[in-house]
Amino acid sequence: MGVSIMYKIMIMSCLLVTVYFSASSSVLAAPKEKEVSEIIQTVGWTKQDLKEFLATKELTLDDFQNAQALKEAIGTPITPDSLEELLHDYSMTREELDILLAGFNEKVQDYWNIEDLDVAIDFYQNHENVMANLETFLLNAGITDTEKNNLYTYFKTLDEEAVSAKVEQWQKKADFLNELDPEGSLTNAQQQELTSLWEDIASTLGVQPKFFKVDDNGKQTELSISDLSNTELSDTIAMELYDRDNNLLLNLVLSPEVLTTSFAVDAADKVVSLTKLSSELTTLYQSQLPNTASFAPLFLFTGYLLVLIGIFLLVKRSKQASNDK
Amino acid sequence: MINKQPELWGWLGKLSIICGCLFIFYNAGALYKSHFSPAEQPDASVPQTVMPTNYQEGEKIGTLYLPTAKKIIPIFEGTTNAVLKKGAGHFSASSMPGEANNSVISGHRDTYFRVLKDVHPKDILYIKTADGIFYYKVRKIDIVSADNQNILTPKPRGILTLTTCYPFYYIGDAPKRYIITADLLN
Numbered sequence: 001m002g003v004s005i006m007y008k009i010m011i012m013s014c015l016l017v018t019v020y021f022s023a024s025s026s027v028l029a030a031p032k033e034k035e036v037s038e039i040i041q042t043v044g045w046t047k048q049d050l051k052e053f054l055a056t057k058e059l060t061l062d063d064f065q066n067a068q069a070l071k072e073a074i075g076t077p078i079t080p081d082s083l084e085e086l087l088h089d090y091s092m093t094r095e096e097l098d099i100l101l102a103g104f105n106e107k108v109q110d111y112w113n114i115e116d117l118d119v120a121i122d123f124y125q126n127h128e129n130v131m132a133n134l135e136t137f138l139l140n141a142g143i144t145d146t147e148k149n150n151l152y153t154y155f156k157t158l159d160e161e162a163v164s165a166k167v168e169q170w171q172k173k174a175d176f177l178n179e180l181d182p183e184g185s186l187t188n189a190q191q192q193e194l195t196s197l198w199e200d201i202a203s204t205l206g207v208q209p210k211f212f213k214v215d216d217n218g219k220q221t222e223l224s225i226s227d228l229s230n231t232e233l234s235d236t237i238a239m240e241l242y243d244r245d246n247n248l249l250l251n252l253v254l255s256p257e258v259l260t261t262s263f264a265v266d267a268a269d270k271v272v273s274l275t276k277l278s279s280e281l282t283t284l285y286q287s288q289l290p291n292t293a294s295f296a297p298l299f300l301f302t303g304y305l306l307v308l309i310g311i312f313l314l315v316k317r318s319k320q321a322s323n324d325k
Numbered sequence: 326m327i328n329k330q331p332e333l334w335g336w337l338g339k340l341s342i343i344c345g346c347l348f349i350f351y352n353a354g355a356l357y358k359s360h361f362s363p364a365e366q367p368d369a370s371v372p373q374t375v376m377p378t379n380y381q382e383g384e385k386i387g388t389l390y391l392p393t394a395k396k397i398i399p400i401f402e403g404t405t406n407a408v409l410k411k412g413a414g415h416f417s418a419s420s421m422p423g424e425a426n427n428s429v430i431s432g433h434r435d436t437y438f439r440v441l442k443d444v445h446p447k448d449i450l451y452i453k454t455a456d457g458i459f460y461y462k463v464r465k466i467d468i469v470s471a472d473n474q475n476i477l478t479p480k481p482r483g484i485l486t487l488t489t490c491y492p493f494y495y496i497g498d499a500p501k502r503y504i505i506t507a508d509l510l511n
Binding site for chain 1: 331334335337338339340341342343344345346347348349351352353355356404409410414416424431432433434435436438447449460462464467469471472473475476477478479480481482488489490495496497498499502504506508510
């Protein structure tokens with residue numbers, strides 16, 4: 001009883017807050033009746049369609065500042081024609097699309113507009129490949145599962161806007177370096193470019209790499225990034241990567257054969273992809289659904305049974321005792 | 326048999342009653358706690374703390390509110406047996422509630438998540454964590470086999486996936502899973 005009253009109060013206060021904000025923020029009123037019917041006419045919806053669409057997003061017409069905002073929210077409705085066009089862009093058939101979505105427990109009907117469906121197809125088609133590609137790279141570089149999780153967790157805490165402002169620029173640089181002859185040596189300017197790319201990535205992500213030269217006796221000498229690119233390397237290099245709070249994220253041991261210019265370029269390229277995906281990094285593929293059976297009711301039943309057996313034994317014994325007397 | 330060693334059988338009877346009572350109290354306690362958890366009020370103010378980067382297994386990450394079913398369930402990190410005894414568990418490989426990806430929360434079908442059978446499409450539910458309050462609207466309910474690989478997938482937008490075992494009334498490891506999919510609203 002008390003709970004239900006509390007819920008009512010809660011819901012009422014939520015409503016009041018919503019009403020207050022929508023009233024105070026929208027100097028321009030909600031789209032007019034006429035504008036609304038024009039919009040739904042152009043997208044070929046009925047009033048009922050609009051109502052359902054708004055309901056799935058828990059919105060009302062008053063949440064939209066003007067007709068334009070409503071139009072943008074509705075997007076391009078999914079019609080046979082618009083879907084055909086989208087399928088053409090991806091060179092897929094309708095059947096292939098259905099199979100792709102079914103793999104993620106979804107249907108075309110789950111989407112209200114072409115824009116959302118477009119994002120989903122792109123994501124479902126490419127994300128898994130990109131992730132698999134990155135995983136292989138990390139595995140080959142000798143990064144363990146724990147280190148991978150550390151890295152993913154750290155990347156998720158990054159300021160996405162600051163990073164995404166830089167990503168395009170990095171990608172261009174990495175692409176440029178990637179196109180160079182992998183066998184040939186870099187010019188001084190290109191070397192500088194590569195070093196500055198790495199330094200920029202490290203400072204934007206707030207990570208500090210530390211490099212050590214390991215000689216045959218296991219003695220470690222610290223190196224700077226520029227030392228790495230300028231000196232001819234014949235020793236094994238150990239790398240430790242720290243986050244901004246000085247926690248060790250991962251460590252790597254790189255033999256001189258691995259630590260080539262092309263590796264540095266490739267690694268830069270992969271790290272840029274990792275940051276691009278920062279919020280989407282996931283180890284979710286191929287996971288099993290958790291087992292959510294508990295044995296509480298069974299044990300409860302066993303408990304009752306034990307008590308019954310006990311009582312039965314005691315009764316039997318006392319009867320026996322009285323018989324014996 | 327009993328007339329040969331009445332004392333022994335008497336002791337066995339008492340022992341069996343004591344064990345039975347322990348079983349009953351322990352399990353009834355767990356069931357009672359999950360069904361009648363104290364109804365704390367959600368605090369409308371969003372805490373301004375910086376979010377911790379990584380939760381340890383068993384650490385409380387937030388609270389799930391099911392207003393239509395009148396239930397409030399604590400959420401802990403991880404989905405091991407020990408965690409699921411305390412409340413619902415956040416599947417560690419999935420994203421956190423409120424993120425633009427798939428967030429998976431599981432619970433025992435006979436304790437904390439038995440209530441899922443009273444959740445219906447279009448219900449609103451919400452989760453409060455250190456990052457804020459996130460509202461979700463239930464899109465659909467599926468019953469899939471336990472080895473289904475299509476549920477735990479990344480998503481391009483905010484999705485909440487609640488899972489529990491199915492059938493709800495079943496003894497032992499259930500062959501199916503009950504899946505509620507909800508869309509992030511804010």
